[in-house]
Amino acid sequence: MLRGKVAAVGIGASPYARHGQSTETEFALVIRAILAAANDAGVPIDEIDGFVSYSNDRNDPVRLATALGIRELRLGAMQAGGGGGGSAGHVAIAAAAIATGMAQCVVAYRGCRQGEVGRYGRGEGGYGGTATTSQRGPRPVTGYELGGAGLGPYGLFTPPQKFALRATRMLEKHRVSTSAMRAVSLAAYHHAQANPAATMRGKVLDEELYDTSRMISEPYRLYDCCQESDAAAAIILVSAERARDLGVVPAYVLAAGQSGEHRRGAGGENLPSLASAGLGTIAGRLYADAEISVADIDTFQIYDNYTAGVVMALVEFGVCSYEDVNDVIVFENLIAPTGRYPLNTSGGNFAEAYVLGMGHHLEAVRQIRGTSHNQQPGARISLVAGGPMTPLTSAAIYGSEETL
Amino acid sequence: MRTISENGPILPEVFAPQPLPTGLDRPFWDGLLEGCVVIQRCDSCAGWQFPPEVICHQCRSFELSWRPVEPHGIIHSWTRAWHPANAAFSEHVPYLIVLVELPEAGGIRLIGNLCGDPLQTVRVGMAVSPVFEPHGDRYTLLQWVPAPSSVGGR
Numbered sequence: 001m002l003r004g005k006v007a008a009v010g011i012g013a014s015p016y017a018r019h020g021q022s023t024e025t026e027f028a029l030v031i032r033a034i035l036a037a038a039n040d041a042g043v044p045i046d047e048i049d050g051f052v053s054y055s056n057d058r059n060d061p062v063r064l065a066t067a068l069g070i071r072e073l074r075l076g077a078m079q080a081g082g083g084g085g086g087s088a089g090h091v092a093i094a095a096a097a098i099a100t101g102m103a104q105c106v107v108a109y110r111g112c113r114q115g116e117v118g119r120y121g122r123g124e125g126g127y128g129g130t131a132t133t134s135q136r137g138p139r140p141v142t143g144y145e146l147g148g149a150g151l152g153p154y155g156l157f158t159p160p161q162k163f164a165l166r167a168t169r170m171l172e173k174h175r176v177s178t179s180a181m182r183a184v185s186l187a188a189y190h191h192a193q194a195n196p197a198a199t200m201r202g203k204v205l206d207e208e209l210y211d212t213s214r215m216i217s218e219p220y221r222l223y224d225c226c227q228e229s230d231a232a233a234a235i236i237l238v239s240a241e242r243a244r245d246l247g248v249v250p251a252y253v254l255a256a257g258q259s260g261e262h263r264r265g266a267g268g269e270n271l272p273s274l275a276s277a278g279l280g281t282i283a284g285r286l287y288a289d290a291e292i293s294v295a296d297i298d299t300f301q302i303y304d305n306y307t308a309g310v311v312m313a314l315v316e317f318g319v320c321s322y323e324d325v326n327d328v329i330v331f332e333n334l335i336a337p338t339g340r341y342p343l344n345t346s347g348g349n350f351a352e353a354y355v356l357g358m359g360h361h362l363e364a365v366r367q368i369r370g371t372s373h374n375q376q377p378g379a380r381i382s383l384v385a386g387g388p389m390t391p392l393t394s395a396a397i398y399g400s401e402e403t404l
Numbered sequence: 405m406r407t408i409s410e411n412g413p414i415l416p417e418v419f420a421p422q423p424l425p426t427g428l429d430r431p432f433w434d435g436l437l438e439g440c441v442v443i444q445r446c447d448s449c450a451g452w453q454f455p456p457e458v459i460c461h462q463c464r465s466f467e468l469s470w471r472p473v474e475p476h477g478i479i480h481s482w483t484r485a486w487h488p489a490n491a492a493f494s495e496h497v498p499y500l501i502v503l504v505e506l507p508e509a510g511g512i513r514l515i516g517n518l519c520g521d522p523l524q525t526v527r528v529g530m531a532v533s534p535v536f537e538p539h540g541d542r543y544t545l546l547q548w549v550p551a552p553s554s555v556g557g558r
Contacts (some may be wrong), residue, residue, distance in 0.1 A: 080502030101434040122489045129419055138420035149433070151515050153545055155485055155493060156501050164483035165503050172481075172528040215486040215498075269503050270513050274481055320517045 003289060004404040005363050006095040007010030007243035010041025010236030010297035016199050016353035020115030022230035029232035030059045030111035030283050031067065037234040042246050043105060048236070050075030050106030050352050052094045054086030054358055054386075054394075056126060064326040075103035079258065081265070082392025083127065084303050085278070088384050089239045089394035092256035094237045104242070109234035110358035120159055123147055126348035129157035144267025149270060160306065162269075164217040166389050168309030169220060170275040174322040178219055180329035181307035182210050184343065185223045185350060187334035188304060192347030194373040199229060200351035224307040229354040235361050251368040254381070254404060255289035257282055265391040277312035277388030287318075290381075290397040294318035298379035298399075299367045300341055301360035302388065309388035314341070317383065323353040336374040345374040360384045361396070367402045406549070407439070408537045414517045414547060415499060417490045419541050429456050431470040436544040439536050442470040442511045452510030475534040477504035477548060480513055482526045498522045504532055504548055520551045 013036060014029035015022070022029060038045055045068055049062035052075065055063035056078075061076030075097045079089035086365055087110070094106035118124025129139070129147015144150040147157035156162060170176050189205035192198035205223060213222040243250035264271050287293055294317060294356030302313045315321060319341050320328035336342035346363035347353045353359055366372040372379075381399040387393035406413070423430040434441035444456040448465035459466055481503045488494040500518040505511050518526060519535055531551035538544045 001490050102545075138417045140422045141419045142422050142424050148421065149419075149421030149423075149429075150455065153415070153417075153421050154500055154501055154515050155415045155418075155542075156515055157419065158489045160487070161483060161485055161489075161501060164485075165481040165501070168483055169481040169528060215484070217486060217501075218484040220483075263461065268513065268515055269481075270454055274503070 001093055001289060002099055003254050003291065003304040005099040005240055006237055006253045007240055008235045008253070008285055008361070008365050008398060009238055009243050009246050009248050009250055010037040010043060011365050012036025012038070012040050013197065013233040013359070013362060014231055016197050017230045018199055018297040019119055019228035019230055022113060022115065025118050026111045026113035026232070027059050029113060029230065030064065030109055030234070032097060033232040033234040034064070034068070034107050034109055037107060041236040041248060042073055043236055043238070043245065046071055047105045048096060049073065050094060050103035050266050052077045052079070052090040052108050053110050054079035054090045055083050057110055058117065059109070062151040067399055071383045075106055081260070081280035082387070082390040084305055084356045085387040085390030085393045086258065087303055087360070087386030087394065088256060088396040089258040089386065091237065091253070091361065091396045092258060092394060095253045095256050098237060098239055104238065106237045108237060108361070109232065110356050112354060112356050115230050121225070121228055123157040127159055139347060145327045160220050161217045163389055164220050164353050165269060165308060166274055167219050167306065170308050170312060173275050174325070176311060176322065179226055180311045180325055182207065183329050183331045184304065184307040184310045185210060185333045188348045190335055191233055191345050191374045192351035195347050195352055196373070198347040198352040199227065200347060204271050218305060225347040226354050227306050231353040231355045233355045233362055235365065249369040250401065251365040251398040252383070252401070254292065254397040254399040254403065255286040257286060258392060258394040259394040271391070274379040275312065277309055277316050278390060279313050279385055279395065280316040282393060283317045284399055286395055290399070292381060292397065297383045298342070298366070298376050299336065299345050299382050300343045300347070300384045301345070301364045301382060302343065303357040303360065304344055304350045305388070310343070313385055313388040319387070326397040336337045336372070336376040342374070342376050345372055345376065357386050357390045364398050407517070407534045408547065409534055412537065413537055414519060415496055416492050417539065418490060428458065432456065432472060435470070435537065436546055437541070438528070439544070441473050441475040441546065442533065443473050443506070443512060444468050445471045452512050454512035454514070470520060471487040471508055473509045475506055475546065477506055477532040479503070479526065479528055479532055480505045481528055482518070484522065500526060500534065502526070502548055514546060514551070516546055516548050519547055
């Protein structure tokens with residue numbers, strides 16, 4: 001069992017910027033995040049012997065190890081599949097490697113400079129079907145992923161359109177109110193106002209602004225969708241023994257893993273349950289591994305691609321059921337320090353920066369250290385979840401020393 | 405079978421569908437060209453699957469064939485796209501994307517567009533009928549209109 005054997009001891013990030021605003025390359029942003037995380041941990045760069053990321057991160061472990069002059073690369077791994085759904089799977093891989101002695105000091109990272117690699121919201125950057133201009137004629141497409149032959153010709157080529165289908169199904173099948181979706185967005189923007197690093201600091205969102213924002217793809221309005229950023233973030237993971245030598249407050253990995261539920265990857269929206277985050281299976285497994293229940297979780301750092309998926313994730317992690325979802329998923333419950341279920345307390349992908357969920361790990365660690373800009377009093381356990389609604393999901397539960 | 409002809413395609417031709425390089429789904433696209441919906445079915449357990457695969461996911465048989473299906477559909481979900489993420493769509497929003505399940509083919513689902521007023525009321529569970537949208541002799545898309553008696557669904 002993984003519980004308590006590995007800890008996150010360093011967190012670091014590049015400056016966060018809106019898409020197209022950073023002057024450095026994505027690779028340089030990742031390097032800066034890694035250096036910052038190592039510095040935060042008090043770990044010499046030479047001690048790093050592993051690099052893990054996810055979602056086909058373009059910043060290859062071998063190139064990073066080479067650029068940083070790492071003495072020996074003992075773990076280079078990429079969580080396969082699921083896009084942002086893999087955003088905790090790489091931490092699970094790192095933790096397993098450290099717990100078994102395969103590697104000793106692993107950096108889990110993600111870079112995302114959409115000004116460089118393309119805006120995902122336009123179907124660029126490997127997420128959807130990049131359309132050619134009309135002058136060059138139609139673009140030949142194949143397959144049944146976003147923008148492929150079974151979807152693109154019908155104008156389904158961007159992530160919000162795909163995940164809008166999931167949201168509609170949730171709203172109509174489970175009788176969820178769009179007020180629950182709105183609460184997810186309001187909480188993220190609220191938390192960003194206290195976070196100096198957040199790109200949306202100063203952008204105050206209220207119900208009226210949400211309600212009158214333009215439609216992207218029904219039921220998604222502008223503020224149901226994540227922003228696009230130039231950003232990178234990283235955490236340093238070491239063994240519990242090494243963590244205690246470092247003089248930092250460790251955030252222990254209580255449980256971590258990935259989950260590809262049955263037929264979840266069926267193309268063309270043929271997955272068995274459309275109105276599902278894909279986190280229901282892993283939730284129970286990780287609670288058992290961590291020896292906790294939902295009541296023990298102090299903050300929820302859940303990958304916010306679209307509001308509806310976060311609502312599904314909260315249900316699947318047991319915060320509420322579809323019977324009482326419209327009463328529980330309200331703004332007051334989702335904010336620190338007073339809410340029962342503080343959600344994305346840094347601002348998340350929505351309002352801090354879109355780092356494909358890597359920023360959620362940093363905030364989970366801050367909460368356990370007691371250093372968040374939206375600190376939940378006495379926080380001991382943080383949940384980080386990747387996904388939601390993706391073909392593959394992942395999650396990690398971090399705990400303070402006293403939870404061991 | 406109805407065919408769109410008078411007003412042309414619902415959307416501009418930005419993406420042109422091609423069979424997979426392996427040819428795995430060629431029968432599906434060839435079928436549409438001939439005005440016929442064919443879906444992969446397992447010869448061994450009679451299970452349907454879409455998109456097609458080299459093996460049946462239910463009984464793991466490699467013996468698979470393509471069977472014609474009467475495409476009576478039920479709307480499993482839908483969205484009305486408003487934001488033209490690509491400039492080629494800017495004169496064509498909003499448009500309706502529907503996810504249609506085919507009860508006669510084990511409930512497999514196909515993406516399509518719903519013809520008619522893009523502001524029409526759409527509900528999960530609505531019954532829809534097929535309309536073929538030919539693009540010359542290159543390919544045909546399968547589109548949908550509300551069925552005369554729009555009942556049922558699950």
